[in-house]
Amino acid sequence: MKLVFATNNRHKLEELQAILGNHFTLLSLKDIECFEDIPEEQPTLDGNASQKAFFVYDKFGINCFADDTGLEIEALNGEPGVYSARYAGEEKSAEANMKKVLDKLAKINDRKARFRTVISLVINGEEKQFEGIVDGEILREKQGGAGFGYDPIFKPEGENRSFAEMELSEKNKISHRGRAVQKLVDYLKKLD
Structure with a gap:
């Protein structure tokens, strides 16, 4: 089955194709020649x-899926949440976003x-x-060079390494995206 993954994020695409394996052919927005900004205006x-998913489906008539991910920090009342990608500004800088989180949590022990x-x-x-x-939990400083986004400052429960210190295959087994995609795959396999 061919499915469009409504993203231009190469990292997300690689991560997902690795999880999906050979069952599905993932097409990117570029593959279907969708070059416009897809709206993300919901709270x-x-x-x-x-x-995002309906934007692509309605415009191109192709079955697709879209995701949205947020980092939710308890001591910051769920921030950055839906604004995770642009927490420190519209330029969507991972470095600036991580710095803002670390600065806000500098004097906070509940991480x-x-x-x-x-x-x-x-x-x-x-x-x-x-x-x-x-x-x-949020680490006090960046650890590791792999992954993307907030991976260097996020340590999953039961681990002593950040997401950025893990191989992609390790991260996919326990990550939020990996868990959501597994549910997606289980559902798609029933349709196959």
Whole structure:
């Protein structure tokens, strides 16, 4: 089955194709010649995922899925949440975002956080959503050079390494995106 993954993020695409394996052919927005900015104007992760998936489906008529992910930090009342990618500004700088989080938590000992991913799948105009959550904590400084986004400052529960210190295959087994995608894959396999 061919599915469009509504993203231009090469890291996300590679991460997902690795999880999906050979069961599905993932197409990117570039593959379907969608070069415009897809709106993300909703106040929730669920709403953004849905808005992105329906935008592609309605415009191109191709079955697709979209995701939205947020880092939710307990001591910051769930921030950055839906604004995770642009927490420190519209330029979406991972370095600036991490710095802002570390600065805000500098004098705070409660560092509990979670990553949450919501995937919206639209097949023939029908939507189904899948959620993946991984609990953990924010480190006091960056650790590791792999991954992307907040990976160097997030340590998942039960681990002594940050996401950025893990191989992609290790991260995929326990990550929020990995968990949401597994639910997506289980659902898609039933359709196959």
